[in-house]
Structures are given as structure tokens and as C-alpha cells.
Amino acid sequence: MSLREHIATKGLKRSIEGNFGLPVELTDPDGNVINTNEDGEKLKGQVLYDRDGMDPENGDLIIISETRVTLRKTALSTVPQNGEIWYMKIPINPAFPDVLSDKYLVETSSSIKDGQSSGWITLTPVKAEQS
Amino acid sequence: MSGIDTPMKFEELRDSIETLLETYETGRYQVITGQKQDIADTEMKDDKRIIQLFYQDGNYPEKSSTKVSLQHHCFFTLNYYVASPALADLSILDSDSATAAQKATALVNTVTSFSRADKAMDEFRRMITQIIMDPANEQLGMPMLDTAGAPIVTNAHGRKQVSSRWLSNFTKSQPLDKGNLTTIQASERLFAILDETLLGVTPKTAASDTYDIEQHFNTQSDPADADPAVSGAEVDAT
Numbered sequence: 001m002s003l004r005e006h007i008a009t010k011g012l013k014r015s016i017e018g019n020f021g022l023p024v025e026l027t028d029p030d031g032n033v034i035n036t037n038e039d040g041e042k043l044k045g046q047v048l049y050d051r052d053g054m055d056p057e058n059g060d061l062i063i064i065s066e067t068r069v070t071l072r073k074t075a076l077s078t079v080p081q082n083g084e085i086w087y088m089k090i091p092i093n094p095a096f097p098d099v100l101s102d103k104y105l106v107e108t109s110s111s112i113k114d115g116q117s118s119g120w121i122t123l124t125p126v127k128a129e130q131s
Numbered sequence: 132m133s134g135i136d137t138p139m140k141f142e143e144l145r146d147s148i149e150t151l152l153e154t155y156e157t158g159r160y161q162v163i164t165g166q167k168q169d170i171a172d173t174e175m176k177d178d179k180r181i182i183q184l185f186y187q188d189g190n191y192p193e194k195s196s197t198k199v200s201l202q203h204h205c206f207f208t209l210n211y212y213v214a215s216p217a218l219a220d221l222s223i224l225d226s227d228s229a230t231a232a233q234k235a236t237a238l239v240n241t242v243t244s245f246s247r248a249d250k251a252m253d254e255f256r257r258m259i260t261q262i263i264m265d266p267a268n269e270q271l272g273m274p275m276l277d278t279a280g281a282p283i284v285t286n287a288h289g290r291k292q293v294s295s296r297w298l299s300n301f302t303k304s305q306p307l308d309k310g311n312l313t314t315i316q317a318s319e320r321l322f323a324i325l326d327e328t329l330l331g332v333t334p335k336t337a338a339s340d341t342y343d344i345e346q347h348f349n350t351q352s353d354p355a356d357a358d359p360a361v362s363g364a365e366v367d368a369t
Contacts, residue, residue, distance in 0.1 A: 027224060031234030062169070065310045085238050087224045103225075104311070105217040107243045126244040127311045131218035 007118055012072040013037075016120065017044040022097050024069060027087035028078045037075035046070040047090050067104065070122045080123060082112050088125050103128045134330030140292065141205045141325060144271060145186050148207065148263075148321070151272035152182060155262055160255060172214040172310035180255055183210040187320070191327075200328050202294075207321040209298075211255050214312040215247035244313035245306060252315050256301060263298055263321065271296055271323065296323040 001009075017037070021044030025035040037043050046069070053064035069090060073079050080086050085107050092102040104125030106112070113122035145164065152162045163183045175181045187208040191201050223229045223237040262268065273292045277283050283292055301319040 027234055027238070029235060029238055031229075031231030031236075031238070033234075065171070067311055085241050085243075087219070087234075087238060089225075103221060105219060105241060105244075107217055107241065107245075125311070126313060127216035128219050128221060129216045130221045131240075131242060 009072075009074050009119070012118065012120055013075070016046045016070055016072055017075070021045060022047040022091055022094060023100060024071065025089040025100055026076075026080075028080075029084045029086065030078075032078070034077055037072075038077075043071075043075060045072070047094070049094070066124065067102075068122055068124055070120050073119045073121060080106055080112055080121065086123075087128070088123065133332055135332055137330055139203075140327050141186055141189060141203055144205065144273060144293065144323060144325060145184070145207065147272035149184055151268060152184065152259070152262060155258070159258060170212055172307075172312040172314045175212040175214045175314070176312060177215065177251070180211070180213040180251060182255070182259060183212070184208070199330075200326050203325045203327045205323045205325060207323070209259065209319045209321055211252060211259070211317040211319070212314070213248055213251040213255060214309075214314040215244050215251055216312050217244040218242040218247065248306065248313040248315045249303075252303060252317055256317070256319075259319075260298060263296070269293065269296065290326065292325065294324045294326070296321065298322075 023035075024043050024045045024047065025033065026043070027033050035043050048068045048070075050063050050065045051068060053062055053066075054060070067090070069088065085105060088104045088106055089100040090102050090104070091097050091099055093099075105128040106123045106125045113124075149162055149164045156162055158178055160178065160180045160182055163181055165185055166183065170181060185208055187206045189203050189205040191203060219241040220237040223233050226233075229237075263271070270291060270293045275283060275291070284290055299320050299322060301317060303317040304315060307314040307316055
């Protein structure tokens with residue numbers, strides 16, 4: 001296994017899905033639920049609930065409450081592509097990692113950040129409510 | 132009466148527009164007067180969308196004048212904020228018994244957050260336009276009759292308090308990066324022409340009802356366009 005392959009698999013698995021990882025459940029456009037990785041373990045990713053950003057109205061540095069989920073591509077049986085709509089559930093609070101009650105849609109309003117060099121993708125979902 | 136301590140017409144108009152918009156806000160939007168430093172996306176979600184109103188700038192005629200009343204060309208800014216989530220049949224997507232085909236259909240039938248936010252903004256604009264430009268609201272909520280029931284006019288020609296008003300330059304922004312909802316902001320200008328009475332800071336004597344500054348400076352004036360009488364004159368005891 002080359003170093004690049006190692007990074008895309010074991011390296012990312014340790015950094016994204018290790019102690020800092022949180023459970024993620026996806027539903028792909030074909031309606032298939034993905035909640036395990038390639039080894040049959042619970043699918044995990046790096047879930048961040050807020051980030052640094054710039055206030056678009058005045059340019060100040062602020063904390064934006066925006067969920068971002070980074071996943072290892074090799075963990076997914078199907079990898080999200082731009083233009084597709086996926087359903088996602090994550091823990092509403094990292095203190096309760098087993099309660100996947102926060103519901104989102106990965107929709108076409110925000111493109112998927114594809115880290116091709118290292119084998120990860122970052123999803124920026126929007127809140128989903130019952131229609 | 133000192134002009135420093137007495138609200139001018141543009142301030143009264145600002146409050147009047149706020150009251151007018153608040154009359155129709157329940158279940159539709161919310162009104163903020165002034166400029167809030169930051170608004171979270173959840174504060175403006177769906178029918179909590181926000182219209183922010185404030186006096187932006189204004190002009191007086193570009194000429195030296197000793198008249199007590201001047202026309203004030205006012206510009207108010209109306210900032211619109213909407214935020215929308217996506218809608219999907221979560222009862223199917225969350226169901227353990229639903230088939231993959233049913234879930235796929237539910238995803239196809241998703242109403243995206245950006246389309247909802249865009250339509251919510253257009254609907255919001257429609258509401259505010261209908262309120263502001265309603266012929267019945269040509270005075271933007273300013274009183275049209277005095278306490279005696281007589282029409283309030285600002286000069287001998289019967290000019291009303293708000294002689295003209297219109298909306299212009301409605302502009303939508305790109306979706307804002309503010310959180311987990313799609314947020315769109317838009318702004319618009321509300322233009323109004325008012326007659327301001329410049330009381331100044333010079334105390335008035337109780338003996339006279341008017342302070343004819345033109346007579347004081349022996350300035351020629353058109354009697355047909357005389358300044359309105361200064362009411363509530365007071366004596367400077369010192």
C-alpha cells in the first residue's frame with residue numbers, strides 16, 4: 001500500500017473516525033441507507049457544528065453556526081456527487097452521540113468540497129423539516 | 132419650543148412607517164427599526180422574516196434660505212431578511228419500513244431551501260409593496276386630520292405632510308453564509324418628501340405666534356408661500 005493509499009484509508013480513518021468521530025447516517029438518491037463503513041462498523045465522520053467565518057454584512061470575524069460533515073470516501077459504498085440530493089442524520093449534540101435526531105438534506109444549494117488529494121469529502125447540509 | 136428637543140417630521144415619519152408595517156406583521160414577518168449588528172438565520176426563519184427600517188439619508192434644497200420650513204427629501208432603507216430550511220417527507224425518510232424506492236421518491240420531491248428562500252423573499256416584497264404603496268397609505272400612516280378634524284396641510288396650497296412617496300432599487304443578495312438555513316437579504320429605498328419646520332434653537336417670545344425670520348432679515352418672499360405659524364411659542368425666562 002502506497003503512502004497516499006494509506007492516508008486515504010487508515011490515516012483518515014484514525015483522524016476523522018477516531019476519538020473525535022461522530023456517527024453519521026446517510027440516505028443516497030436511490031433511497032439506500034448508509035450507516036456503516038467498508039468494515040461494517042458504524043459510519044463515522046468529523047462533525048463540526050460551528051466554524052469561523054466572516055460576517056458578510058460588515059467583514060468582522062464571527063462564529064457561524066453551520067454544520068459541516070467530513071467523511072472518508074473509502075468508507076462510503078456510494079460517494080455523494082454535486083447535483084444530487086442526500087438525506088443526512090447526525091447527533092444533535094456531541095454529548096449524546098447515539099441520538100441521531102438532527103436532520104439535514106445535502107442539496108444542490110451548496111457544492112460538495114471534494115478533497116481528492118487525500119480522499120475525503122465535506123458536506124454542508126441544510127436543515128430539513130417535514131413537508 | 133426648541134428645535135433641538137422636538138422631533139422633526141422625518142422622525143415622526145419613521146415611527147409612522149414602523150407602526151404601519153407592524154399593523155400587518157402578525158404571522159407574516161417582524162419589524163425592526165434601526166440597524167441590528169447581527170441577525171442569526173434562525174431569527175428570520177419562515178414567517179419570522181425580518182424587515183429592518185431606518186432613516187438612511189436626506190437632502191434639503193441646495194440653496195441658502197432663511198425660510199422656517201424646508202422640503203426634506205428623505206431616504207429610508209428597508210432591509211429584508213428571510214431564511215428557509217428544505218422540506219422533505221421525513222416520515223418516509225426516517226421510516227424503517229419504507230422501501231428504498233419510497234425514500235428515493237421522497238428525496239426527488241424535496242423542496243430545496245434556496246428555492247423556498249427565493250420565493251419567500253418575493254412574497255415578502257409583495258407584502259411590503261402592497262402596504263407602502265396602497266393609495267390609502269399615501270401619508271404612510273401620518274395623521275391626515277388635526278384634533279379639530281381639519282385636514283393637516285403644510286402650506287396655503289394644501290400640500291399634505293408627505294407630498295410624495297415611492298419605493299425604488301429593490302436588490303436581492305446572493306444567499307448569505309450564516310448557518311444551516313438558506314438566508315437571503317435584500318434592500319430597497321423608500322423615498323418621501325416632507326415639509327420640515329425648522330424651529331432652530333432661538334427661544335421664541337410668547338407675544339408673537341410667528342417668528343417671521345424673513346421680516347427679521349428684511350428678505351423678499353412670496354406671500355402665497357408663507358411659512359406656517361410656529362405653534363407652542365414659549366418665553367425664555369432667563
